[in-house]
Amino acid sequence: MTTTDPPRHTGDDQPRIFAVDEFVDSEHRGTLPRSVAGWLTTTDHKALGVAYIVTSLVFLAIGGVLAGIIRAELARPGVQVVSEQTYNGVFTIHGSVMVFLFAVPFGFGLANYLLPLQIGAPDLAFPRLNAFSYWLYVIGGAVMLLGFLSDGGAAAFGWFAYPPLSGESGSPGLGADLWIISVILTGTSGTLTAVNVIATVTMMRTPGMTLFRMPILTWNLYITSFLVLLTFPVLSGALLMLEADRQFQTAFYDPVRGGSPILWQHLFWFFGHPEVYIVALPFFGVVSEIVPVFSRKPIFGYKGLVLATLAIGALSAAVWAHHMFVTGEVEVSFFALTSFLIAVPTGVKVFNWIGTMWGGSLSFEAPMKFVLGFLVTFVGGGITGVMLASPTIDFHLSDSYFVVAHFHYVMGGTVVFAVFAALYFWWPKVTGRMLSERLASWHFWLLMVGFNTTFLFQHVLGREGMPRRVVDYEPIDSYERWNLVSSIGFVILAASMVPFLVAVVRSLRSPPTEGADPWEANSLEWATTSPPPHHNFTWLPPIRSERPVFDLRWIDHEGVGVSGVGEAWQARQGHDARWLPLHRYSQQPEHEPRAESRPVVRDPLDGEERR
């Protein structure tokens, strides 16, 4: 569909466009638990979603501090800041925290908070299972960090833990065991959340919300959950075997006693590559939600995007051994082919996002700025990914800083930019307040400059042969120069968090006054109070397209935008009185108005008052 929406304010027509607030009881804001006991026992998907997001941001800060130690150590040749063993522990835990405890759980946080709202459900399918997943994640994450306090320090074998280095003789001490157990626990937590998401999407959609009307974010979380189910159990199994090798003297991976270290690499990367997409797909979803809102156009090629995501999900399970080209033990041509192929659906996505912006009425509020930052870093990392998929280039660059730069673009930059895009975009929904646009600009530009200064020149370092995971390097001119530049870039990157924190504190100290739909957005979460009340909706608009809230705003304009609007208008005209009733759940709390005692809503069409 290539129609353009009417511009946001259409002069004479203005009175005929509805604000969602006309339909929503804006005074009835939801609340988060107020006591420690409340937080410990809550099963509310919104409270747990906030908990997930805050916890994952705390882990981002911890991972960031560890990154700071790495950059401080590498700023000059020689060993100055930490010892060799500590350095190995620092980069291992940095990678593990960022991947297992920040990027993946942030996506689950989005799934927790937004997915039920986007499909018109009152909660996830299994709220207690959801609470269990969250606590398993927090406690599991703490177990990983405890490694720093154990004798011999934290695990120091890199985040992919290749045996025999990760075996008993390679890594004696408790730190390695704690790392293994932590990843098993957080992996289990992820698996359970995935079950929850799939059950919710399958069984809890509101009437009219067919699969192909779900927001792209919900689609992506659905497909992500499938990938989690496919791969996390494989990782957990592999880790249990590794722990058995360490503690019970089995020999799965011990080459001396007939085991195979290559087996670990296969199992780990069967998890490890889909993991990249488990991290990325929710953020692709975030971007697909934000771009249409700030382009004032429907998403370009909705079905194409969904199919591209499905294709990415499918192909991502068949590319794992491109991480193992240099072992000389894998089917190089098969994995090179599938790795090249996966660039096609990914390219389709980028094409769709640009197609959405093309000819749109663009505005550059904070979420859109961060989305553009996302696109720049993602395309940059994607291109070096295609280079590395070519075995001849990979043989040369594997385990160099080129690979470090590549995946910090695809997994670091993309994730961080999309995380902040999501935070700025959904902040008014979650808190009922806005974040400062001026501070957001500072945040964005500092992050953009800082990120690219840190990682762009690591491509050069890698090409010139600097290996990854070394505490010291030869005092060659170019090594010294680019490492120093990279470390300075990190300082800018870290400084970019200051305006964000200031904006957050300022916003939280102001009263919650935002309405239901401050961005004039498209999907169902904007059709309820900010923050949404207990069990989310007291009222739902008819769903006739993938943009029910857009349809609602334009409901009096027959034929505007997509064809769905006309149908929604019809539904609105035909079944006027039948709009209000909703699902009810027997556990409705006391303070909630029951269906029969709903506040009187003035009908915006005919001015008639009704309940």
Place this chain on the structure above:
Amino acid sequence: MRLETILWAGVAVYFAVIGVIYMSIGGDPAGTSVLLTATGLGGLVAGWTWDWGRRHGERPEDRGDTDAEDSTGIVGVYPTESLRPVALAVGLTAVFLGVPIGSWMSMVGLAIVASQVLLLVRDLDT
């Protein structure tokens, strides 16, 4: 449920095909077996959704022309707040930590997990 069934059946077929291709070009046994097992994962969900659709027929959310009021009434029960998820998570962590630290810890963990699972099940029955 038709679309869901098609989707998950597609997953099963895809992994069967890619698994056989990988096997036939001489792929490693670990990769071959995880790919072929993934067929079962897709097939399991496809089978469940197919069976559910067969038993219950079309739902309001499968149709494009239904509104919220088409499934009113009490459609489900949500559990109350509970301390058991936290306790269960602590217990499970203790079970695993016992492996390097000492079997006593696993025992304590197992006791916590067993008691909490029992209590959870009893909760849902009332």
